[in-house]
Amino acid sequence: MTALPIGQQLINLFAAILLLLAFAMLAQRRIVSLIDLFAAQGLVLALSTAVVAYSTRQPHLYESAALTLALKVFVLPWLLYRLVRKLDVRWEFEGLINIPTTMLIGIVLVVLSFNLALPISELASTVTRSTLGIAMASVMLAFLMMITRRKAIPQVIGFLAMENGLLFAATSATYGMPMVVELGIALDVLVGMLILGVFFFQIREQFDSLDLRHLENLKEEE
């Protein structure tokens, strides 16, 4: 293991911040703050990827970090801000479950993911293996956020946060996917966001709101 202990410590710190941010997103009701948190998560992800790249001398991870920085910190938050401004939705009033309960479920999920990640992190030879549990926990928390939110934009931010968690899992377990795959994933995320932007306007035009309760009419037997 050629890792610098300071690098290792930094990565653990970033992982912890990532988990905190995931919980913060779970508790945040204001859409604009949610976007800020998402951008912060992207920044932490990019920084930790860069630290992994430095401490393990994997040059391709720098590219991955730059890609994350550009996409997750600048492009996507900017697109989301623009959408929020144009659609004029700033507040989210209620979730399906109240926030303390959501947090409790979140804690249970974190314990679960650490358990699930244990056998894999034992096999991993990377310096970052201890953070795999955190990566899985952030995926689970993002998933929880998607389930408990009623409005379209928070659900999408949950979806993007889940993708952040997956990327973190990829860096911490394997030093990142091959570049061509990472590019493909980034392209998909970006195109997906653009299509959703169009799609939001369609929903809005049709229902005058982005509340997903309007989208609960298709049932088994109508």
Place this chain on the structure above:
Amino acid sequence: MPEIVFVLALPVLGAALLALVGHRSFAPSVNVAVSTGTFVAAAALTARVIEDGPLLVLGRQFLLDPFNVFLVALTAFVGMTTSLFSRPYMRIEEEHGRLTPGRLRLYHSMFQLFMFTMLLALTTNNVGILWVAMEAATLATVLLVSLYRTPASLEAAWKYFILCGVGIAQALFGTILLYFAAEKLLGAGGGALLWTELNAVRENLEPTVVSLAFVFLLVGYGTKVGLVPLHNWLPDAHAEGPTPVSAVLSGLLLNVALYAVVRCKVLVDGALPDAFAKDLMIGFGLLSVVVAALLLSRQKDIKRLFAYSSIEHMGIITFAFGIGGPIANFAGLLHMTVHSLTKSAIFFAVGHAVQKTGTQVMDDIRGLVTISPMVGWGLALGALAILGMPPFGVFASEFLILTTAMREQPWATPFLLAALGVAFAAVFSKVQPMVFGETTAMRLPVRPAMIPVFTHLSLVLMLGLWIPPFLADWYRNAAKLIG
């Protein structure tokens, strides 16, 4: 080598061209021309692979073996017939005022992009790119499902996006885990995600990681296959999107997603000493067959009815691949082919039936044979074929699957038989009055495009009576490959 470039480049160029052409009157013809070109290239590619054996081209990034090349040909073929069908169909939709010219342009362009993602998913040798292409396929079809911009279609598209997006995120995690297992043996870098490389070392992959990876991959891609209980998006997306989109979703997307699952299963089977992947696939497959069959009789919307029938058939195919072995795999591949052809033919006929009667509610569709004999007989024959009546091809594949199941998994046979019986009763009792009942519906002057329907149905009939030797060899080779 050049064929594969054409197969992939034509749809991309076509999408760009159609975006430029816009809503000029010849746009549908351009769409047909591009799809036909793709099919010709795919046929040439297939001929090449039959002659020279498997191809590994463009820096090992693209793989063509007996398993995927037949799906490439099938995908390009159904794409071509769908473009032929959609030319008159979409014109009529536009005349009815359900579509604006701008949306027609979106439809044509996205249709070609969708074809590209399907063909890329099939031909790529990189498991990561396979994921990227599957996700791109979701993105290309979201706006197609919501093409009519009705409240119901927006809801269906949103559900489709979120459910498939979350599902496919699980598949990404599975892919990461697979890479993690492979990287130890193959070293970091591009090689460790290439399927051929993975296949070469599959006996040595770490079993715990691979089994966990397969669970994520099966759940992820299984969402797109429409396996119960991950199927919720499927009936909505099929019912609310335009009919050509329903036809390609059922006929192509489900197949390609299942292809992804089977590719991963091959790796997992090698890595694990037990039948973990097989048991999971048998379980999911059987559950899908039974649940879908029971839900069939409750449907009121004609497109939802056939969407549930797709879930049922995907369950049968998953079950067949789960059993594995030369005969079940052969039957699974045959069933993939005939289901794809029959179901798209049915959707074509349904699309015209809906246009003629102006409703998707089955109780209001009556006496199609008197309104339009072609559409009526097309629907009746298609329904008989999909229900597994001899001499259609579906009968042959279902018969093979059932007999293998009796030998390999005898406990599952009663469930399968009962489900097939229930499905028969449900679909037949609904289709019969629609085709032959007393008509009360108003007549709309529409000239149907029935050539694709009857082409598909006669191919299915042929496959039931006689499988050409080259095709049979090809299935046998693919079946051996899947193991």
